[in-house]
Amino acid sequence: MKHILRFVATMAAVGMIVAWVPKAGLAAENVSYSGKYSAQHVKGTPSGSPDSVLEVVQSENDIEITRVESGKRTTSRCPFNGPEGDYTSPGGVAGKCKAQLKGKNLIVESVVLTHPQPTATVRMHTKERWQLSSDSKTLTIKSDVDFPDSPAGVSAAIAGDTSSTTKYTRTENP
Numbered sequence: 001m002k003h004i005l006r007f008v009a010t011m012a013a014v015g016m017i018v019a020w021v022p023k024a025g026l027a028a029e030n031v032s033y034s035g036k037y038s039a040q041h042v043k044g045t046p047s048g049s050p051d052s053v054l055e056v057v058q059s060e061n062d063i064e065i066t067r068v069e070s071g072k073r074t075t076s077r078c079p080f081n082g083p084e085g086d087y088t089s090p091g092g093v094a095g096k097c098k099a100q101l102k103g104k105n106l107i108v109e110s111v112v113l114t115h116p117q118p119t120a121t122v123r124m125h126t127k128e129r130w131q132l133s134s135d136s137k138t139l140t141i142k143s144d145v146d147f148p149d150s151p152a153g154v155s156a157a158i159a160g161d162t163s164s165t166t167k168y169t170r171t172e173n174p
Helices: 002-029 152-159
Strands: 035-039 052-058 062-069 072-079 085-088 094-102 105-117 120-132 138-146 163-172
Touching: 052 163, 062 105, 072 105, 085 105
Parallel strands: 072 094
Antiparallel strands: 035 052, 035 163, 052 062, 062 072, 072 085, 085 094, 094 105, 105 120, 120 138, 138 163
16 A cells, blocks of 8 residues: 555656646746837937837737837737737838747738839738847847739849848836
């Protein structure tokens, strides 16, 4: 009887450890982007240039991104791994967005309709890859833009340089 109780106790302890270890590993992967960030000053821009600020609120279901550029606020709510949400570009153009967490990165994709000519409408697709530094103080956003309805050569001509990287410093935690 003593051996049976010891066996049951040992198996219960092993079960608890096995159940706990994967959760501990997943907790390290769940990065929270919630907080307030200020764009780092880029060399070559005048010191009086308007600041760019991001205010981010991340929940289990979506991420809300408020951008403040040149005093103008735009807010987008992008759902995780599912339906599209409402997006507003920094220029105020409405569109759709979605987000997903991939490891330690956040991917935010948006589509807006642009009007390069009064009679033409073109879809502009932006894919942002967000990454926090290991100390969670620096946010790096790499953006790529393409025009899915245009041939590749035309898309490159419209967009010019289609990639950019912006670094932000976290100024407030949630």
